[in-house]
Amino acid sequence: xxxxxxxxxxxxxxxxxxxxxxxxxxxxxxxxxxxxxxxxxxxxxxxxxxxxxxxxxxxxxxxxxxxxxxxxxxxxxxxxxxxxxxxxxxxxxxxxxxxxxxxxxxxxxxxxxxxxxxxxxxxxxxxxxxxxxxxxxxxxxxxxxxxxxxxxxxxxxxxxxxxxxxxxxxxxxxxxxxxxxxxxxxxxxxxxxxxxxxxxxxxxxxxxxxxxxxxxxxxxxxxxxxxxxxxxxxxxxxxxxxxxxxxxxxxxxxxxxxxxxxxxxxxxxxxxxxxxxxxxxxxxxxxxxxxxxxxxxxxxxxxxxxxxxxxxxxxxxxxxxxxxxxxxxxxxxxxxxxxxxxxxxxxxxxxxxxxxxxxxxxxxxxxxxxxxxxxxxxxxxxxxxxx
Numbered sequence: 271x272x273x274x275x276x277x278x279x280x281x282x283x284x285x286x287x288x289x290x291x292x293x294x295x296x297x298x299x300x301x302x303x304x305x306x307x308x309x310x311x312x313x314x315x316x317x318x319x320x321x322x323x324x325x326x327x328x329x330x331x332x333x334x335x336x337x338x339x340x341x342x343x344x345x346x347x348x349x350x351x352x353x354x355x356x357x358x359x360x361x362x363x364x365x366x367x368x369x370x371x372x373x374x375x376x377x378x379x380x381x382x383x384x385x386x387x388x389x390x391x392x393x394x395x396x397x398x399x400x401x402x403x404x405x406x407x408x409x410x411x412x413x414x415x416x417x418x419x420x421x422x423x424x425x426x427x428x429x430x431x432x433x434x435x436x437x438x439x440x441x442x443x444x445x446x447x448x449x450x451x452x453x454x455x456x457x458x459x460x461x462x463x464x465x466x467x468x469x470x471x472x473x474x475x476x477x478x479x480x481x482x483x484x485x486x487x488x489x490x491x492x493x494x495x496x497x498x499x500x501x502x503x504x505x506x507x508x509x510x511x512x513x514x515x516x517x518x519x520x521x522x523x524x525x526x527x528x529x530x531x532x533x534x535x536x537x538x539x540x541x542x543x544x545x546x547x548x549x550x551x552x553x554x555x556x557x558x559x560x561x562x563x564x565x566x567x568x569x570x571x572x573x574x575x576x577x578x579x580x581x582x583x584x585x586x587x588x589x590x591x592x593x594x595x596x597x598x599x600x601x602x603x604x605x606x607x608x609x610x611x612x613x614x615x616x617x618x619x620x621x622x623x624x625x626x627x628x629x630x631x632x633x634x635x636x637x638x639x640x641x642x643x644x645x646x647x648x649x650x651x652x653x654x655x656x657x
Contacts, residue, residue, distance in 0.1 A: 279339055286347040289320060296530070296622050299352050303625055306479040307472065309435045310358065317359050318389030326367030332384035333367070337581045338515055341367075342522040342573065349526025350533070353622070354478035354629030356523055361431050362386060364519070365393035365440045368512045370460070373500040382438075382460070394436035394463065396427035396486055404642045406442070407452035407506070412488065414443040414457060420494040421445070423459065426487045429636070433470050433484040436463045441488075446503050453506040458499040467491040477628030513637075514576075514586050517594040520633050521573045524597035527626050528566040531601075531608040534622055535559050538612050549611075558607045565600035572596060588650050595640045595647075598633035605630050 327333025402409025412425025446455030539550030579586035605627035609616030
């Protein structure tokens with residue numbers, strides 16, 4: 271078994287790591303994050319200039335190409351400095367290369383992917399509803415009814431990241447109520463975000479502040495037929511294969527956070543002195559940093575293996591779910607120990623440990639809770655469904 275990176279991906283990794291150090295240092299990321307209600311357009315533009323929005327989009331549609339391993343390399347490198355701000359790139363990337371790029375028509379690909387690759391189009395995702403959380407299907411109340419030339423959508427979504435600055439929202443709605451199972455009769459729409467009938471409100475939250483998470487209320491919003499993605503009524507079956515990529519992306523972001531945590535912890539332990547010597551000589555703190563390094567190594571191995579499986583066209587649903595669970599658990603534990611190592615400075619907004627912790631904490635909840643993910647793993651091992 272060999273899941274090493276290709277020479278091309280190794281060169282890409284080295285280039286991205288140099289770019290991160292030069293263009294998006296941690297102190298700049300802290301400043302962006304402090305501006306909770308100011309979306310960091312300057313960061314988006316840096317991604318545009320670097321061509322990162324085109325990663326994963328085929329060259330024939332104006333992109334840079336690259337497979338899931340390429341995307342994973344970029345996600346990890348960005349999160350090392352940006353933490354949760356890396357979602358600025360990830361959201362539209364998922365809507366583009368892993369949504370329209372997978373189940374869009376040829377006309378839709380040619381209409382949207384070049385603008386996505388060029389950084390001219392921002393997307394948000396509208397799956398979760400206020401009464402649902404992880405129970406997306408059971409709580410889904412947003413409906414779309416047939417109208418002349420398209421559909422009229424009404425309902426409410428929550429936790430739509432960057433919806434307040436998005437051009438389009440990748441939105442899931444029920445188009446058929448007479449179904450035997452909840453996952454039947456669902457349709458995916460690419461909804462223009464700036465039109466009559468849509469109200470978007472930002473939500474205050476613990477971490478990932480500058481990205482903006484929003485509620486989106488739709489009141490009889492018209493969407494034409496050419497903005498339906500895939501076959502009407504078959505959205506859930508269509509979406510399932512893309513979930514593996516989303517979980518690999520989360521694992522990569524978590525891995526990048528652990529890179530940042532370990533880097534900062536080691537630097538501080540070498541410089542900070544207490545009781546007449548560097549705190550890096552204290553055994554308890556050495557054990558903390560050894561644990562962080564171990565968790566990172568475990569996560570890296572599972573992340574690389576899972577990305578290799580998907581890039582090879584193999585089934586990776588089990589591994590992607592395991593990666594999401596273990597990576598988010600490890601990232602939160604690592605950031606928490608990082609705060610402990612830095613002591614009072616770890617709790618200070620003048621350092622990045624508290625930012626890493628606040629951002630990573632979300633990944634234990636979304637896009638699926640770790641408890642529900644574990645249910646899925648157990649079910650795949652042959653145990654009865656527990657929910």
